[in-house]
Amino acid sequence: MKENQYDYIIVGAGSAGCVLANRLTEDSDKKVLLLETGGSDKSIFIQMPTALSIPMNTKKYAWQFETEPEPWLDNRRMHCPRGKVLGGSSSINGMVYVRGHARDFDEWHAGGADGWHYRNVLPYFRKSETWAFGGDDYRGDQGPLGVNNGNNMQNPLYSAFVRSGVDAGYFETDDYNGARQEGFGAMHMTVKNGRRWSTANAYLRPAMARPNLTVVTHALVHRVLLDGKTATGVRYEQGGKVHDVTATGEVILCAGSIGSPHLLQLSGIGNREVLEQAGIGVNHELPGVGENLQDHLEFYFQFRCKQPVSLNRRLDWWNKLKIGVRWILKKDGLGATNHFESCGFIRSKAGIEWPDLQYHFLPAAMRYDGKEAFEGDGFQLHVGHNKPKSRGFVHVQSADPKQPPSIRFNYLQQEADREGFRDCVRLTREIISQPAMDEYRGAEIQPGEQVQSDEEIDAFVRQAVESAYHPSCSCKMGTDELAVVDPETRVHGISNLRVVDSSIFPTIPNGNLNAPTIMVAERAADLIRGREPLQSADVPVVMDEQWQARQRPGNARRAVT
Template identity: 45%
Template sequence: MKTFDYVIVGAGSAGCVLAERLSADGRNSVLVLEAGGSDHNFWIRMPLGYAKCFTDPEVNWNYKPEPDPGLGGRVNHWPRGKVLGGSSSINALVWMRGHASDFDDWRAAGNIGWGYDDVLPAFRALEDNEAGADQWRATGGPVHIADIRRMAHPLTHRFLDAGAELGLPRNPDFNGAGQEGVGIYQLNIAHGRRVSAADAFLRPAMRRGNVEVITHAVATKILVENGRAAGVEFLHRGEKAVAQARREIVLSAGSIASPQLLQLSGIGPGEVLRGLGIPVISGNRHVGANLQDHQSVNYAWRANVPTLNRLLRSWWGKAFIGGRYVLTRTGPLAMSVNQGGGFLRSDPALSRPNLQIYFQANSAVPPRPGGSAIREIDPWPGFAMGVSNCRPRSRGEIVIASPDPAQPPRIAVNALSDPHDQMELVAGVRFLRRMAATQALSRFIVEEMRPGASVQTDEQLLADIRARAGTVFHPVSTCRMSPDQDKGVVSPRLAVHGISGLRVADASVFPSIISGNTNAATMMIGWKAAEMILEDNR
């Protein structure tokens, strides 16, 4: 048994930041427990390699939610990182903070210290933005943010022209003065390589003598003594071990594993825990509840010009772009497949964008039910556009089904269970078709391949959405932040209600989902959490 000042469970997007910040002054000893293994993996380093990591059990939990009525009874594939860096090591690399008002909503809900003005300094501290520093972005931080405007596929720029044709402003920085409009996404890439949380934060921390990282360490229980979290029980390569914390334990295991571990430890919905024979230490029905996620559907068009399909599908194309990447760290493999996108309002009366759109200069066959979760590149030149709603109202839950830590929890997504979400996506796909009909894009289109011109009415569009939509891999809010224990799991200081010495710092604490990709905001949570922990323990 070893004792540390701080024990962090999970070396993901937030946990890596915590490890670096808590150990920076050299005074605190820090242990990081990570269920996965090393991130020294070519497919992790290469930006487009995330397609290879999508189902790889060596780096991926490969969760399977329950069949979802809102998605026609289908079972979605939920990849989550099981590796140093967590999901920041296997995601699609889009660096998006969210809309400023999202964080103001957090503060308005009583979470003092979490408004946009409060979190902006943390976002800026994270970044080394290739586009330069200004009022909103910064340089010199640990995470390099690449500007790929000159490298983006030519069709991506035609997508921007199409948006302008429909009245959407060109937005040079979705993380800057405003979010609305179309533009080229910023990616957390440096010199053609992924910059994960492990690269930016954990690896520098591991060079210090006061940080220890144990991989293949699966946390099984938080040990609570007299109302205080005292240690973490974990399995390391099949052997049971315990790590004690002099000051605090911080769960950064993510929106699935953090509530799972709390429930296994007797912190959660009392009726569920008693039914599984787990003694209730602190009853809280919100542990695992309030699950939110973005749902997206892609439309695909056959093009009359070459697209990335030719390079990504053929053997010679793969050889060409592979050789280019190895020799120069450039080309399609050095970027995300999502090179451009935007935010828009489906109703001009709305005060902020409610839809996010994505452009891909390639198209792929959706996974077959029961088949591989990997998409196959179409055999014809094609491109795709996708849409998701920014702030869905549908809610799901994560609940353990067994007291056995090795058993995955039950994930009930309840996607599109709220009629508002259904109609937003219907409006969204109608906008995609308006984009395709612009002069800027229509001259490159032969025909719409998915879902096809025969799908026209709202009922048909919604049926197609249910048949083909899926997660954008942004689960949040299962340990929701709230000053009121009757409404959440952690306080605005991220302390677990009812238990001292225990905090949660990852995407599970989001009071509500943000507009856009969640990885940057999760790193911000880690940065802010470290500040709070150090302040409270001085």
Template identity: 45%
Template sequence: MADVLPLSADYVVVGAGSAGCAVAARLSEDPGVRVVLLEAGGRDRNPWLHVPIGYAKTMYHPTLSWNLMTEPEPNLDGRRVPWPRGRTLGGSSAINGLLYLRGQPADYDHWRQLGCTGWSFEDVLPFFKRSEDQERGPSELHGTGGPLAVSDMRDRNPLAESFIAAAAELGFPHNPDFNGATQEGAGLYQTTSRNGWRCSAATAYLKPARSRPNLVVVTDAHSTGLLLEGRRAAGVKLVRHGAALTIRAEREVILCGGAIASPQLLMLSGIGPAEHLRSLSIEVVHELPQVGRNLQDHFQARLAYRVNQRASMNTRSRSWWGKALMGAEFALRRTGPLTVSAGTAGLFARVLPGSETPDVQYHFLPFSTGTTMLELHPFPGMTISACQLRPESRGTITLASADPQAKALIHANYLATETDRRCMIEGVKLGRRLAQAAAMARWVEEEISPGAAAASDDEILAWIRCTGGTIYHPSGTCRMGGDAESVVDPELRVRGIEGLRVADASIMPTVVSGNTNAPAIMIGEKCAEMVKASARVRLAA
């Protein structure tokens, strides 16, 4: 797995994120093929990339994150919303909140109804199980022995337990497994961690494969475009240490850059909406109007409370002594606050009339912060985040210029529909009822945000517009479908271009009802299997 760029490979995978690591590792299981994985970021050597709570240190890191921003959002008072994305081995799985969620079976059955043959829940479940090393053991819905460690929460905070009890008071069932038979209810999340350490896609897939001579992982390699020969992807252009380089792909190029970088690279290569490309003087190689369209993201609003419970991480982190104790607990037992993910307890609930499955997800955190995760409040606090699961709003990714180094323009278009606005308002109101239930009210001293000023629905919506933001799940911009207008077909092949596939969250026709890391890894697993099947067909011919 030497970090030296060869002249060619059978498969060139662009992006060492959740899906890319899975694709590269699975393809390199065949010693007869050569696989090169290109990553714009560096190696995952920073220690905070491996400690679960490290996302608070890395999410906005100057080199470990792309630190993207949306354009001014028309429905959020013109605010630009930060969009951190991972820029290191493991991609966003190295800086995310570690939650292991697949979404609802109905999400994938809906994909199948949209023409994505082979993507029903029955079809994708084997790939979820193949990827998984479930701490609780194998079952009909879970697997063991896979690369991705899935573990129970190691920090049993009393505030989180009270959140689950509050949900029960409001009539929600206890749910010990959000990836089980049903998603609805309250319980503790499971995380992508092993023995208290983060298990990113790089840890899960690349680390075990590092001794394979047929897998080359090249870091600090910023892909700038596709090498196209007619309507065939023959390789990838990149810049590394200031030098412009090219690597040829003898069989296929597989884009795994995510919902921003994958459509960006297609458009830079002349594949996308013709009018937009011509406006930037980019030669149109193949018109695909839907590239960069269909952008979806989960939107959240975070309720913050002052509490009288010393179990709040705010209290424990205020002194050097408290930090030392937390560090010692992690060092000696791999437990405590340093193992906390971006949500310890959760609730999946229905807040809109007519919703047959949960439409809102709650992340409970035993700490509270300002607008970002960078600084805790100076008083004991907790957070209840309400997140809409199936937004109707659609945005776009477009190019700022033909310069590959320029960041893409992100138009998330949050809260563009009445359904989305109503769902968020009702989600906030349910979050407040949870905080007011007896199990939680005994700890709560004051609602800090939004506070008493947000009483009516209009006032709540105004607060949501002023403070709400991403929960870091962009998807949909290289939409998969059975129709001619989709960007990729159900085999993830880019329509009209030979030797090119996309495998990441950008191919989702609709965003799944939950966190997107596990589904992205599943997409990588399934893509690798389809690529292998295509190779077998070629050999047989």
């Protein structure tokens, strides 16, 4: 085999690409090239969990994309960072491990992604992880991905939040990634031995010891090379020099929900009108490329804390230094957690079958850049409506691969999404007003008690919501006219080309996206290798049997009218 010739070329060393690099090189006779635009992930700010806000906001480690003005958010431009480093977005994310609800994957299957229902994907979730508390029918105990609960909710605010959810009539769930997602409980994170356990640490580093894997960093891929309707390789630039490399097997795009549709469009694959406007010749018309874009929004519900127990008193430079030194020496303490150690998943109203609202609880009141929101003690809930109806797009702007694409999510375009955020405000106030929070709950800082009517809530949300950094669904999997890949992850109409990342989700799951992205890559690896899929898992999924009639089990009517 020639030096610039490989069996598989993987574009993007992120959450999916690192998984594929590992699994495909398990076949020692297969030569694999992994291309990544970014560089090393060995920075302390990436590896130390508590420093999560730094790499996300650093140009060296993340594409700092910005949306077009969002019409339903008062024309705000929204920040959309994507990983540009080994590990991709798993090296810059919040490390929260949420698989999504079982019904999310049944929804994929029913929508045309045949075979991607829950019983088929659960074995791949199990294969990918080692759960700190041991494996069972739902959790894995032999996988590369370390998952735990950080500091096991030592701060009393975490458990008070869980109790407040129970006081309000909701379930308590001992494992939202297990039989029952709905309810309040401990939150899980991808941390192992005190370090961020990105896919670079979990999957790529072990694979880099294999002679059949070549990893090239600082490589900007220009386009996929085509011979008619067959992918033959890619063209990339490194250090000012352009290289063409050949794939005798397949080219696999793992560049994420912004990068993968953009690369397809740069290669002349996509909507004819979009390509022609950008001055790109049409090699293959595929109208769904870059469409169907979805994301989660969230805002911070902030309260003052009456007890001196919040993390706000640890945000000065001296305490941060002590936390950092302890982490360097021992890999434990407050440096070894993302601080999101309890959470909740609830349904916004009766008639919704599975949760559509999510809470991340933080025992501090701060901004995403890690700075204090106000002086004194506080706590906050990151809350959002997780099953949006609004859809956006990623559109190439130029044949120049260095020019970013046009991105617009059309956040809150649909009335159902706006209604979901009104429910967020009213249900959250009710939860935090429960007796379990009495000794901690101070004044409401944000939104503020003056925000009450639908109009006032809508105005607040338009100004306050931020992306939860979960862009997805822009190269959807299925068989309809907007589908980009088939249920085998192959690009419709192009041979030897696949997309494997969160862009192929047909709909966005109820939760953070790192875990399902890793699952997709694990399952895709078996599809690519022609292996028999793992045996399906027919396990119970615990739901509220009266979901059609009630919003929560402790209350037979909708709680907020």
